[in-house]
Amino acid sequence: MKKEQLQQMFNEMLNRKLNESWEKPWFVPVNKNSAVTNYKTGHQYKNGNFIFLLFASMFKGFSTLQFMTFKQGLSLGYMVGKGNEGLPVYFYSFSFYKMVGAQRKNLPESPYNTWTTKQLNDAKIVKLPFIKIHHVFNVAQFSDVQTGESLQTVINNALLNETEDKGIINSNPERTLEGCEKVLTGWECKINLVPGSDRCFYSPLEDLIQLTDRPQFKNNEYFYATMLHEVSHSTGHEIRTGRIKKFNESYKNHKQAYAIEELVAEISSAFIMASNNFAPEKQKINSAAYLQGWKESLKEDENLAFKVCGEAYKAISYIAERFPEAVPYFNIKSENHSELTEVGEEVEMAS
Numbered sequence: 353m354k355k356e357q358l359q360q361m362f363n364e365m366l367n368r369k370l371n372e373s374w375e376k377p378w379f380v381p382v383n384k385n386s387a388v389t390n391y392k393t394g395h396q397y398k399n400g401n402f403i404f405l406l407f408a409s410m411f412k413g414f415s416t417l418q419f420m421t422f423k424q425g426l427s428l429g430y431m432v433g434k435g436n437e438g439l440p441v442y443f444y445s446f447s448f449y450k451m452v453g454a455q456r457k458n459l460p461e462s463p464y465n466t467w468t469t470k471q472l473n474d475a476k477i478v479k480l481p482f483i484k485i486h487h488v489f490n491v492a493q494f495s496d497v498q499t500g501e502s503l504q505t506v507i508n509n510a511l512l513n514e515t516e517d518k519g520i521i522n523s524n525p526e527r528t529l530e531g532c533e534k535v536l537t538g539w540e541c542k543i544n545l546v547p548g549s550d551r552c553f554y555s556p557l558e559d560l561i562q563l564t565d566r567p568q569f570k571n572n573e574y575f576y577a578t579m580l581h582e583v584s585h586s587t588g589h590e591i592r593t594g595r596i597k598k599f600n601e602s603y604k605n606h607k608q609a610y611a612i613e614e615l616v617a618e619i620s621s622a623f624i625m626a627s628n629n630f631a632p633e634k635q636k637i638n639s640a641a642y643l644q645g646w647k648e649s650l651k652e653d654e655n656l657a658f659k660v661c662g663e664a665y666k667a668i669s670y671i672a673e674r675f676p677e678a679v680p681y682f683n684i685k686s687e688n689h690s691e692l693t694e695v696g697e698e699v700e701m702a703s
Contacts (some may be wrong), residue, residue: 356442358485360658362400363409379421387681391491391503396683401441401660402668403619409440409490416507419488421549430494432501438487441630445484450477520557524646529628531677532576538675541586542588550579554585561586573630580671587620587667588613595663612660619664624671628681 388405389396397405397419419439422432432438448459464477472479494503536543539561547565552618554561561582570574588595597614603609673681 358483359655359658361440362404362661364410366657367662368407368411372633375531388417389419390424391420393420398439399665400658402665403486403623403661404657405441406623412490413494413567414490416491416504418507419495420491421486421488425494425503426497427491429497431497432483432489432493433495436489436493438489441484441488443486444481445483447480448472448477449480450475466473493570498628526571526573528572529576529678531675532579532678535583535671535675535678536579539583540674541584541589549614551638554582556585556589559586559589559591576630577621577625577629580624581617581629583671584617584620584624584667585613585671588616588663593666593670594651595661595666598627612656615660616663616667618659620667620671623664623668624679627682628678 357394396402405417405419408414419441420428421605425432446461446465448461448464449456449636450459450524451457453665459477462471463509464479467475467477469479476654492504495501496503541559541561543561543563545565547563547568562580563575563579563582563639566572566575569578585596587593588599590597595616599613600606600633603612618653668682672682676682
């Protein structure tokens, strides 16, 4: 698969989500087995892969968001069922070379991938970035080579046993989320609750969030969803990720820049709500209808879905790094890319 094909898949996935019935939430509630991880290594997928696999799993009906490559499955004794399609994931990597006379001499990735820019320059070694694309399969697509038992069944039984021991997560919309309360009182910019106001917004100029006072929301679920939307916007300030300024400079059309920023904030806040076992009706309908009006302006950039998914992941990560209790089941540690050595050849469809 080429980079252009991957871009097209990301765009189609995002457009499909924007076109589907707005009775559906962005994401279903997330638990420890739905944290978008590699089943074998336990590493969390990052950047655009994280959001892409979330969307793809919803469309395909996967209940557990754990994946691995064909080869990794075999190493654990599991085989992909005939006809099952994999999902593409991408990783940034680098190639290295130096000129010897007039000839280009390609160099191995190690040890040069650990060298500093100065070391490479001093040795006259050129470092070139490129995208590696591999395919992964959901655990529901694997079965035990010996017994034929579905890997999904094994996972479900383990989750059932854990649920019986620890109880089912409370989904009461009135419940208090301690992690989100810490965000409310300790976020990096001021959050003002204004009684009687009908406006909720983030001001980049003042680096300030204004929310309607809590009693004016139907319940805590709605309040947290709105707060997290505005907090997600604030992660784009130039003193944080710099996303808002970058969008405004990249997209001279204000409506387009605004639409993309709204998508980032909605995806980010919706995932955090899902990670807390919430998918509020207000968020299902209002936010989606709100974004629908901007859909046409999102068709011009072939890299758009990459950018939106990647920036949404950065926003989630920024919040999770500072308030991990607010984003359960999100691994904020840097991903170890050693799993790439286990990937082997690309597999688009099991034979």
